[in-house]
Amino acid sequence: MVAPERWLKSWQEGRIGFHRDEVHPDLIRHEAEFLGGGPHRVLVPLAGKTVDLAWLASRGHQVTAVELSPLAAQAFHREQGIDAVPQAAGDHELWRSQNLDYLVGDCFHLQRPAAGPFTRVWDRAAMVALDPERRARYLAHLRYLAPGAQILLNVLTYPEGAREGPPHSIPPSEVLAAYPDATLLHAAEDAGAGWVERTWLATVPAASPG
Numbered sequence: 001m002v003a004p005e006r007w008l009k010s011w012q013e014g015r016i017g018f019h020r021d022e023v024h025p026d027l028i029r030h031e032a033e034f035l036g037g038g039p040h041r042v043l044v045p046l047a048g049k050t051v052d053l054a055w056l057a058s059r060g061h062q063v064t065a066v067e068l069s070p071l072a073a074q075a076f077h078r079e080q081g082i083d084a085v086p087q088a089a090g091d092h093e094l095w096r097s098q099n100l101d102y103l104v105g106d107c108f109h110l111q112r113p114a115a116g117p118f119t120r121v122w123d124r125a126a127m128v129a130l131d132p133e134r135r136a137r138y139l140a141h142l143r144y145l146a147p148g149a150q151i152l153l154n155v156l157t158y159p160e161g162a163r164e165g166p167p168h169s170i171p172p173s174e175v176l177a178a179y180p181d182a183t184l185l186h187a188a189e190d191a192g193a194g195w196v197e198r199t200w201l202a203t204v205p206a207a208s209p210g
């Protein structure tokens with residue numbers, strides 16, 4: 001089964017163990033470094049129903065979420081008590097509320113906003129959700145959507161072969177290959193899960209010509 005269908009099925013079956021009920025602590029902890037000098041145009045790719053969207057919007061940022069599953073969109077808006085009427089928007093369905101555009105559809109079809117590229121990207125469980133081939137496409141697409149943006153990147157690393165992703169293991173060498181200026185902000189080992197969670201701050205490189 002191809003990955004997008006697998007994600008849609010996970011939402012249908014309520015298998016969303018990745019979801020957190022609280023704002024991610026590293027977003028709060030590193031707000032000043034990541035979001036200082038705003039407001040920013042913040043992209044949250046592969047957003048699920050993360051409460052981080054509402055938190056970012058409440059801080060005055062212009063937030064864009066993109067997520068495959070319409071069930072995630074419905075759950076997010078219901079749980080956050082946000083009224084939004086879905087409307088067609090090209091390849092996506094747009095749920096627009098005050099300063100949040102929640103787009104249902106494939107992140108690979110997302111176009112650069114008319115207002116200009118995104119200036120911040122919050123990647124929590126997005127890079128790790130994609131297999132190596134899709135990860136390469138994702139990184140290329142981010143370079144198109146958000147060249148020069150600051151990215152706060154939260155990934156997991158576990159010994160090779162220890163489990164079958166997602167989540168996929170993203171070692172520091174892969175982070176640095178994608179984002180050469182990446183700085184490690186936080187690392188925490190979860191012995192029970194058998195992985196290390198790391199949060200990095202980096203610049204999204206500009207798209208290479210051609």
Ligand SMILES: C[S@@+](CC[C@H](N)C(=O)[O-])C[C@H]1O[C@@H](n2cnc3c(N)ncnc32)[C@H](O)[C@@H]1O
Pocket residue numbers: 004007008018019020045046047048049050066067068069072105106107108124125126129
């Ligand atoms: C591991 S979850 C992370 C969700 C969210 N970032 C969080 O922290 O709770 C990955 C999400 O990406 C979505 N997804 C997977 N492939 C996608 C794609 N190509 N375009 C948009 N969303 C996608 C899945 O439906 C799933 O909700």
